[in-house]
Amino acid sequence: MSVHACAAGFCCADVYEKLGIIYPTGNGIDWGIHLQRMGVPTSIVSVVGEDVYGRRMREQLDREGLDTSHLRSDEGQTSVMLMDLKNGIDRVHLEAIDGVMATFALTDEDEAFVLTHDVIHTDLFGNCLSHLAEWSEYQKTVIMDFSTFSQDPEYECERYIPFVDYAFMSFEKDTPDLREWLHHVQSLGPKVATATLGELGSVAYDGDRFFTCGIVDAPAVVNTVGAGDSYIAGFTNGVIEGLDIRSCMQAGASLSARVVSAFEPY
Incomplete structure (x- = not known):
């Protein structure tokens, strides 16, 4: 039986006004596109506006x-992230415009549809956090991207971690404090807690031991946008294929290397 995946939550258009570049994206969008390309049937449950950005999202x-x-089109503006590049490579978020994402919520029909999938991805900003407990109760494999906010009290991440199977977060470097945090996160319920560290690779903990993985050299680094989302996609595909943790991490690193070699995040 084939595994079906669903990305539920945030989507937006990244807009680089200085460069004249626009593309549809979002944590789950990038993840879903990569999984679909790797042969995993994937659905998107989110919302766009009835504007050019929304049309481009659906077309892509x-x-x-x-x-x-279940990609809804509501009257109003698609969520937009105004972007710039620092040093010609590193992304800079200038302004977030919520648009129709501000009032997005899963309908009962949406939730029933999400529950037909085996693997579900969400994030902190897609207004789906209230559904995590039900997804877990239905024994779905829940992938959660906490980005850089896993320790931020404003987001109360420890409320949601117990319902997550694979928790991902972003940090700058591997330290004893980070490993203590990964140990704590995993103890709350996830099978594996993983921190991506940019050019320093990643570290994961499964309740028994820590695993580390370096980056895979890219031919050229064009844009770091989407590196984390692609890592999570590669890791997720490894989980679906039954790979061990180290191999999942390597799969994530390999996909991430390909993504940073292109401007768009997939």
Whole structure:
């Protein structure tokens, strides 16, 4: 039986006004496109506005073959992230415009649809956190991207971690404090807690031991946007294929290296 994946939550358009570049993206969008390309049937449950950004989102996802039957189009503006590049490579977030994402919520029909999938990805900003407990109760494999906010009291991440199977977060370097945090996160319920460290690779903990993985050299680093999302996608595909943790980490690093070699995050 094939595994079906679903990305539920945040989506937006990244807009580089100085460069004249726009593309549809979002944590789950990037993750879903990568999984679809790796042969995992993937659905998107989110919302766009009835504007050019929303049309481009739907067109991109349809070209990639994702299921967009629950990608809602609401009157208003698609969520936009105004972007810039520092040193010609590193992304800089200038301003977030919530648009229709501000009032997005899963309908009962959306939730029933999400629960038909085996693997579910979400994030802190897609208004889906209240559904984590139900996803866990239905024994879905829940992938959660906590980004850089896992220790930020404002987001109360420890409320949600117990319902997550694979918790991902972003840090700058591997330290004793980070390992203590990963140990704590994993103890709350996830099978594996993983921290991505940018150019320093990643470290994961499964309740028994720590694993480390370096980066895979990229031919050229064009844009670091999407590196974390692609790592999570590669790792997730490894989980689906039954790979061990170290191999999942390597799969994530390999996919991330390909993504930073292109401007768009997939």
